Amino acid sequence: MQPANLLLLTIVLAMVAYGLGYARSRALAAPLGGVRHLKSLPGYYGVRAAVWCGLPALIILALWAVFEGKVIQMMVIGSLPADVVPDSAGEASLLMSRIQNVANGSLPPAMVDGPVAGAADLLKSLQAQSRTYMTGLVISVALLAGFLGWIRIRPRLNARKQVEAVLRGFFFTCAGVAILTTAGIVFSVAFETFRFFERVPFLEFFFGTSWSPQTALRTDQVAAEGAFGMVPLFTGTLLISAIALLVAVPVGLLSAIYLSEYANKHVRSVAKPLLEMLAGIPTVVYGFFAALTVAPFIADLAPAIGLEASSQSALAAGLVMGIMIIPFVSSLSDDVINAVPQTMRDGSLALGATQSETMVKVIFPAALPGIMGGILLAASRAIGETMIVVMAAGLAANLTANPLETVTTVTVQIVTLLTGDQEFDSAKTLAAFALGAMLFLSTLLLNVVALKIVRKYREQYD
Amino acid sequence: MTDQTQQAERVRRSLKRRYRKESRFRAYGMLAIAIALGALAVLFADIIGKGYAGFLKTTITLEVDLDPEVMYLDDPTDPKQVRMADFVAPLVAAADDALPGATEEDQDALRRLINPYASTELRAALEQNPEWMGTTRTMTFLAHSNVDVYVKHEDDAAYSIKLSEQQQAWVDDLVERGLVDTSFNDVFFTNGDSRDPAKAGVLGAIVGSLLTMIITLLLSFPIGVAAAIYLEEFAPRNKITDFIEVNINNLAAVPSIIFGLLGLAVFINLFGMPRSVPFVGGLVLTLMTLPTIIISSRAAIQSVPPSIREAAEGVGASKMQVVLHHVLPLALPGMMTGSIIGMAQALGETAPLLLIGMVAFIVDPPTGFFDASTVLPVQVFLWAGSPELAFIERASAAIMVLLAFLMSMNALAIWLRKRLERRW
Numbered sequence: 001m002q003p004a005n006l007l008l009l010t011i012v013l014a015m016v017a018y019g020l021g022y023a024r025s026r027a028l029a030a031p032l033g034g035v036r037h038l039k040s041l042p043g044y045y046g047v048r049a050a051v052w053c054g055l056p057a058l059i060i061l062a063l064w065a066v067f068e069g070k071v072i073q074m075m076v077i078g079s080l081p082a083d084v085v086p087d088s089a090g091e092a093s094l095l096m097s098r099i100q101n102v103a104n105g106s107l108p109p110a111m112v113d114g115p116v117a118g119a120a121d122l123l124k125s126l127q128a129q130s131r132t133y134m135t136g137l138v139i140s141v142a143l144l145a146g147f148l149g150w151i152r153i154r155p156r157l158n159a160r161k162q163v164e165a166v167l168r169g170f171f172f173t174c175a176g177v178a179i180l181t182t183a184g185i186v187f188s189v190a191f192e193t194f195r196f197f198e199r200v201p202f203l204e205f206f207f208g209t210s211w212s213p214q215t216a217l218r219t220d221q222v223a224a225e226g227a228f229g230m231v232p233l234f235t236g237t238l239l240i241s242a243i244a245l246l247v248a249v250p251v252g253l254l255s256a257i258y259l260s261e262y263a264n265k266h267v268r269s270v271a272k273p274l275l276e277m278l279a280g281i282p283t284v285v286y287g288f289f290a291a292l293t294v295a296p297f298i299a300d301l302a303p304a305i306g307l308e309a310s311s312q313s314a315l316a317a318g319l320v321m322g323i324m325i326i327p328f329v330s331s332l333s334d335d336v337i338n339a340v341p342q343t344m345r346d347g348s349l350a351l352g353a354t355q356s357e358t359m360v361k362v363i364f365p366a367a368l369p370g371i372m373g374g375i376l377l378a379a380s381r382a383i384g385e386t387m388i389v390v391m392a393a394g395l396a397a398n399l400t401a402n403p404l405e406t407v408t409t410v411t412v413q414i415v416t417l418l419t420g421d422q423e424f425d426s427a428k429t430l431a432a433f434a435l436g437a438m439l440f441l442s443t444l445l446l447n448v449v450a451l452k453i454v455r456k457y458r459e460q461y462d
Numbered sequence: 463m464t465d466q467t468q469q470a471e472r473v474r475r476s477l478k479r480r481y482r483k484e485s486r487f488r489a490y491g492m493l494a495i496a497i498a499l500g501a502l503a504v505l506f507a508d509i510i511g512k513g514y515a516g517f518l519k520t521t522i523t524l525e526v527d528l529d530p531e532v533m534y535l536d537d538p539t540d541p542k543q544v545r546m547a548d549f550v551a552p553l554v555a556a557a558d559d560a561l562p563g564a565t566e567e568d569q570d571a572l573r574r575l576i577n578p579y580a581s582t583e584l585r586a587a588l589e590q591n592p593e594w595m596g597t598t599r600t601m602t603f604l605a606h607s608n609v610d611v612y613v614k615h616e617d618d619a620a621y622s623i624k625l626s627e628q629q630q631a632w633v634d635d636l637v638e639r640g641l642v643d644t645s646f647n648d649v650f651f652t653n654g655d656s657r658d659p660a661k662a663g664v665l666g667a668i669v670g671s672l673l674t675m676i677i678t679l680l681l682s683f684p685i686g687v688a689a690a691i692y693l694e695e696f697a698p699r700n701k702i703t704d705f706i707e708v709n710i711n712n713l714a715a716v717p718s719i720i721f722g723l724l725g726l727a728v729f730i731n732l733f734g735m736p737r738s739v740p741f742v743g744g745l746v747l748t749l750m751t752l753p754t755i756i757i758s759s760r761a762a763i764q765s766v767p768p769s770i771r772e773a774a775e776g777v778g779a780s781k782m783q784v785v786l787h788h789v790l791p792l793a794l795p796g797m798m799t800g801s802i803i804g805m806a807q808a809l810g811e812t813a814p815l816l817l818i819g820m821v822a823f824i825v826d827p828p829t830g831f832f833d834a835s836t837v838l839p840v841q842v843f844l845w846a847g848s849p850e851l852a853f854i855e856r857a858s859a860a861i862m863v864l865l866a867f868l869m870s871m872n873a874l875a876i877w878l879r880k881r882l883e884r885r886w
């Protein structure tokens with residue numbers, strides 16, 4: 001049976017168990033003189049029976065569905081004769097997809113070697129077997145556990161407590177998904193990063209100034225696949241982010257100041273949602289705008305003032321990214337400016353300071369830590385932004401500070417290295433994970449610092 | 463005494479300068495807002511200006527002489543004959559007839575006025591109506607994409623470079639005689655992707671987005687709400703709870719592409735799930751949107767006043783009953799608002815989906831959660847990377863479709879908040 005059908009069947013069984021549990025509790029209560037002699041309401045007995053029936057079966061089903069493919073693959077590869085056993089993970093996945101193609105009929109068995117055709121037969125029979133076992137196991141567990149849960153219903157049993165404990169456990173598990181996600185991120189990037197450093201020396205990655213993962217530069221190199229120096233990528237990322245912040249910080253900050261101190265209610269109620277709209281536009285739209293409108297515009301404009309701009313200049317990507325992060329800066333600054341106590345404003349104005357003097361000399365210094373936190377969050381956004389740079393920045397890793405030239409960024413390289421055909425074992429693919437690890441660490445650091453600053457500052461005035 | 467008057471005099475003299483400074487500061491603020499809103503306006507104007515033409519298609523109406531001699535075809539119901547038959551020749555002949563000035567050598571140029579898929583359409587029409595053989599019929603075909611952009615942008619020289627002078631003259635002639643027509647581009651909404659811009663549509667991408675969003679919603683809403691309930695109502699103040707909270711706050715700020723790496727390494731390589739499918743896309747987007755949903759759901763729970771809880775507890779409800787019967791229903795509108803905003807984010811997300819292979823070229827709309835597919839923003843990305851102007855036009859049009867979806871989702875969220883959310 002297909003896992004989806006089996007899932008439906010299990011749910012139906014659990015519903016039946018609910019009905020049976022409900023009926024049994026009522027039947028047991030009848031001789032005692034009615035439902036009020038039960039420890040819990042009949043519905044809870046029903047739910048308890050349904051949980052007994054459904055929960056173990058669903059857990060088995062989920063685990064089976066997740067690990068089925070991997071286990072079968074290992075068994076199939078293990079069955080191959082020694083001379084065709086692949087020696088790398090890349091070859092293994094290639095071989096496996098051949099075997100799968102034979103098994104599902106898209107590749108005629110005559111086109112492949114004997115062992116592969118044999119493996120395809122094995123794969124087919126294993127898959128069929130696995131389905132049978134899974135169906136049998138899930139259904140029998142559901143029936144058996146459901147029966148146990150049903151037979152053990154007693155009037156003295158506190159079904160509500162048990163059901164609530166299960167629900168609580170479910171809530172806790174859901175909250176734990178956040179931890180699992182973080183752990184998943186850390187393990188997935190850390191594991192591949194370690195493998196990357198087995199091939200490419202640590203120092204070359206951190207201090208190498210040339211990045212060209214496609215071509216072999218030195219034949220004596222261990223990986224012999226190119227140069228993996230991330231310095232040009234990080235300077236490129238920093239250059240584009242710096243341009244973005246140069247746009248976003250003044251514009252965002254001044255808008256926030258104007259909206260919170262000067263604007264009347266009408267202007268505020270129109271301008272604020274419009275500003276926030278900038279944050280809701282998908283990044284691919286900004287990328288389109290940067291690549292097809294802003295970049296050609298800059299490339300056309302630059303010669304007019306005697307400069308030469310590349311058609312994929314860092315300036316275009318940076319400017320558009322700056323527009324994108326304006327709302328991050330403005331809404332966070334707005335919050336902290338509003339959090340400065342009104343008494344400080346009143347005091348300053350009473351002494352005869354103008355509104356702008358109050359703003360610059362009193363409120364701004366008081367709000368500065370919070371604003372810094374907001375800027376750091378915006379910076380982490382800019383560093384991790386992908387689509388704008390993928391579409392508008394180039395692929396060439398230039399070590400330059402000239403915003404009119406093409407630079408590439410960490411995120412662009414991750415996307416380029418991981419889209420299209422890939423072998424999972426090459427230094428090229430692993431490099432993407434190493435870059436991902438660096439990106440994760442640097443944004444994490446920025447976020448932690450920023451959140452700390454923001455929180456510390458908030459406590460001051462609360 | 464003189465000191466004070468002197469000081470007052472100094473203040474008075476400086477006033478003018480200070481007021482000037484004040485108004486300058488004010489002007490900076492207005493300028494900043496003008497820049498931000500101006501950028502928004504330019505962005506929208508640019509997308510609409512580039513994309514409105516994507517909603518138009520160009521068709522050519524021709525008198526097609528279905529001559530068995532020319533087509534090497536007597537019986538359109540015989541598959542063997544159909545395979546060998548020439549469906550292009552009658553089209554070229556029809557174009558030749560429509561343009562009296564054309565000569566024998568112009569065959570190629572003539573052929574490139576009509577959409578390359580027109581012959582396939584002709585074949586399908588004949589297979590359905592075999593009795594048409596030997597007659598002359600008036601038929602309407604999509605124009606070639608080069609003709610399409612040329613007709614739609616007559617005043618812009620950039621769009622005519624792919625047509626020769628002669629072809630331009632022909633098209634002008636046909637337009638004048640009303641044989642070339644532009645109308646609403648229904649193809650754009652009923653087709654999947656195609657190598658030919660005139661035949662390319664967003665239906666496949668919309669269905670892919672829909673399937674991905676279904677998975678995301680089904681997983682992220684219950685999990686997010688359950689996690690929020692746990693953290694707000696049940697979590698003891700201990701290290702584990704603190705750790706969960708730190709994790710959620712950090713995940714909310716992790717770049718989206720990192721979630722793509724997670725999906726690639728864990729779901730695809732470790733669990734052996736297939737690439738390019740909406741199911742895995744939905745899983746990745748679930749992990750990405752969870753922090754948003756958890757944070758907004760917690761805010762919704764916090765806004766339920768304690769008096770409700772106390773009243774329920776007062777009549778003997780258990781903690782779980784208080785939460786499920788009273789707090790949750792009251793907090794639900796707020797939770798839904800937050801979730802819709804989270805879903806809107808997920809719908810516009812591109813980067814993580816690139817890494818799990820949802821960038822494939824997909825012609826047929828996917829039919830299930832495990833069919834290779836693409837999503838709207840990725841379709842925009844794919845078309846935007848094409849050198850053909852006709853595809854750029856389609857990309858802008860797809861952006862408009864995407865923005866329309868996002869705006870209606872946000873409008874729904876605002877409506878829900880206004881309609882259902884209670885202020886205590």
